[in-house]
Each structure stands twice: as structure tokens, then as C-alpha cells.
Amino acid sequence: MTAVQVPPKQALPQPVSLVPDPEHKRQSRRRRRRESLTALAFLAPWFVGLIVITAGPLLASLYLSFTDYSLLGDHEWVGLDNYTRMFDDPRFVKALTNTAIYVFVSVPLQLSFALALALILDRGVRGLPIYRSIYYLPSLLGSSVAIAILWRKVFGADGLVNDFLGFFGIQGTSWVSNPDTALGTLIVLNVWTFGSPMVIFLAGLRQIPASYYEAASIDGAGKIRQFFSITLPLLTPIIFFNLILQLINAFQSFTQAYVVSGGNGSPADSTLFYTMYVYERGFNAWQMGYASAMAWVLVLIIASLTAVNFLMSKYWVFYNDK
Known part of the structure; x- marks a missing residue:
């Protein structure tokens, strides 16, 4: 009597988890944060120049245009x-x-x-x-x-x-x-x-x-x-x-x-x-x-x-x- 050979049991594929790995999420956030900080560091001189050299004097002159100011004394609000x-x-x-x-x-x-x-x-x-x-x-x-x-x-x-x-x-x-x-x-x-x-x-x-x-x-x-x-x-x-x-x-x-x-x-x-x-x-x-x-x-x-x-x-x- 011939023995019937049973094929080996195949392993079922493991289901792919749709939930992100918490450690991978933390690493991704840290990487994005480092990239953002690096970009801000390179842009910092431009922002400082914009605020100190351009935006600051611009807003100051707009305010002074409504005042009586002689450069040496206090300014007085005169409106239009x-x-x-x-x-x-x-x-x-x-x-x-x-x-x-x-x-x-x-x-x-x-x-x-x-x-x-x-x-x-x-x-x-x-x-x-x-x-x-x-x-x-x-x-x-x-x-x-x-x-x-x-x-x-x-x-x-x-x-x-x-x-x-x-x-x-x-x-x-x-x-x-x-x-x-x-x-x-x-x-x-x-x-x-x-x-x-x-x-x-x-x-x-x-x-x-x-x-x-x-x-x-x-x-x-x-x-x-x-x-x-x-x-x-x-x-x-x-x-x-x-x-x-x-x-x-x-x-x-x-x-x-x-x-x-x-x-x-x-x-x-x-x-x-x-x-x-x-x-x-x-x-x-x-x-x-x-x-x-x-x-x-x-x-x-x-x-x-x-x-x-x-x-x-x-x-x-x-x-x-x-």
C-alpha cells in the first residue's frame, strides 16, 4: 500500500499593519523639526534684516508722519x-x-x-x-x-x-x-x-x-x-x-x-x-x-x-x- 504524501503546510502571509510604528513617527517628527530649524537658521539673517532695516524703520516713519518731531526733542501727535x-x-x-x-x-x-x-x-x-x-x-x-x-x-x-x-x-x-x-x-x-x-x-x-x-x-x-x-x-x-x-x-x-x-x-x-x-x-x-x-x-x-x-x-x- 502506497503512502500518501501530504504537502507541507504553507505559512499564511502576515497581515500588514496600517497603524504606523510609534518609533518611526517620532523619528520622522524629529527629522522634520531638525530640517525646519536648519532652514530657519539660514533664514534668520534675512528676517533680522527685514525687521531691523526695512519693516522697523518703515513702521516708525509711518507713525512719525502723524507727529511733530524734530529729531532732538520729544514727538507730539498732530494727526493729519x-x-x-x-x-x-x-x-x-x-x-x-x-x-x-x-x-x-x-x-x-x-x-x-x-x-x-x-x-x-x-x-x-x-x-x-x-x-x-x-x-x-x-x-x-x-x-x-x-x-x-x-x-x-x-x-x-x-x-x-x-x-x-x-x-x-x-x-x-x-x-x-x-x-x-x-x-x-x-x-x-x-x-x-x-x-x-x-x-x-x-x-x-x-x-x-x-x-x-x-x-x-x-x-x-x-x-x-x-x-x-x-x-x-x-x-x-x-x-x-x-x-x-x-x-x-x-x-x-x-x-x-x-x-x-x-x-x-x-x-x-x-x-x-x-x-x-x-x-x-x-x-x-x-x-x-x-x-x-x-x-x-x-x-x-x-x-x-x-x-x-x-x-x-x-x-x-x-x-x-x-
Whole structure:
């Protein structure tokens, strides 16, 4: 009689527990805590700078704008007096007017000049990096005291501009000492610092596919038509970016006007910029409360213009979604 072999009994698979191991959970929490503490340690210098250098003075100036504070004595709460006082201050109106003319004239000219040179350099000029560096140099030096002093000499009575006009028999004047032309010299100085927007324009031009121009040429479009139908629409995001940056920078201009005017907005307050008047009221007249109020008005002006530009951008800024 043959014995029947019984197969060995197979072990049943153990059920997988859906409950996490308590020790594993504790280790995971400790690891996440260490990672969070490490991240906070690296971010701590930035947070300290934000609170001590940016947020702290910002909130302090907002509080001081509602007080009468002379830097040397105690501050006295005056409410909205500093803000209402601006409407009766003729020099405040003059400073705001000068700044508005400077911004809305120099910024469009600067961007137009930067775009024109970017188009020229985009045509494949030999030694492009050298030209790009040379044209960018004024942007690095334009806000320096040395360039402002040089500009005062160039447009002075014995400056290079009058020497050039002398070749044609034209008797020049001291452009920086004439109330009718002093602001114009500062506008020219700002236009001269076109290097930064030009480099950004040049980078934007390099991103436009060449196939667009080839297709337009096949269809018979000339260079002018290509510029207005291809180049300009595809550059609108770059134009918008440069416009916002240059508007903000122009409203904050200080060094050029301070040096060229000798620090007092002369002649006849024709170069009195908004930031100069804030400095004068705060550190020359020791009216820090009034200066703080003017500074916050400038913040509101810049923020309002930036918001308007962002709202209007949907009507003229076009993004090339590839």
C-alpha cells in the first residue's frame, strides 16, 4: 500500500499593519523639526534684516508722519496736520511738479533710445559683448557723485557743450544755472543712463524666433511692418518690465539733482526734486514728521502708478505662449 504524501503546510502571509510604528513617527517628527530649524537658521539673517532695516524703520516713519518731531526733542501727535500742510506748501507743489516732468519726459525718451540701440546691436554687430559693456557703463555710473559733478562741468558756462556750440558761432550759457534749462540737463543725464534697459531689450530681441521674420518676408512685409507687427508686440512684456523699473527709479532720483543744483534745488527751485525736498525738510529743517509724511505720499504715488500700469497692461502687453 502506497503512502500518501501530504504537502507541507504553507505559512499564511502576515497581515500588514496600517497603524504606523510609534518609533518611526517620532523619528520622522524629529527629522522634520531638525530640517525646519536648519532652514530657519539660514533664514534668520534675512528676517533680522527685514525687521531691523526695512519693516522697523518703515513702521516708525509711518507713525512719525502723524507727529511733530524734530529729531532732538520729544514727538507730539498732530494727526493729519502734516498731510494737510502739503497743500499749502508752494515748495512741495514745485518739487512734485519738477519730479513729474522729469519722470514723464525722461523715462519714455530713455526707453526709446535704449530700444533703438538694442535694435542696432541685434543686427549682428561684430564685438557685441564689447559694445554691450560700453553702453551699459553709464547705467553703473549715472547715479554716482562723480558723474553728477562731471555733468555740471559739461553743461557749465565753460563746459564742453558751449565749446561745441562755439565752433558754429553760437554763444552758449550756463545750462545748469538757467532755470529754463537746468531741469533739461538732468533729463538728458537720465536718458544717458540707458544701458540697463538696453541690455534687457537686447535679451528680449534674441528670444524672438527668426522664423517669424522669415514668414513675414515671404508674405512681402518690409522692415517697418515687421517691427510694428512682430518685434514691438512680442517685446511688450519687456517694455512693461522696463517701464515699471525706470518709473520707480526716476521718482527716487536724488544724487544727480542734489549735486548739479548744489543741494538746494537752484536755480529758482527748477531742479528741486521730491526726494531732495524730503531730505531738506527732514535733515536740514529738522522737521522729521513732515518729511515722513511726504515720504509716505511718495510711496502712495509710486504704488498708484504701478497699479495703474498693471491694470492697463492687459490691453497692450502680449505674451508669446509657445
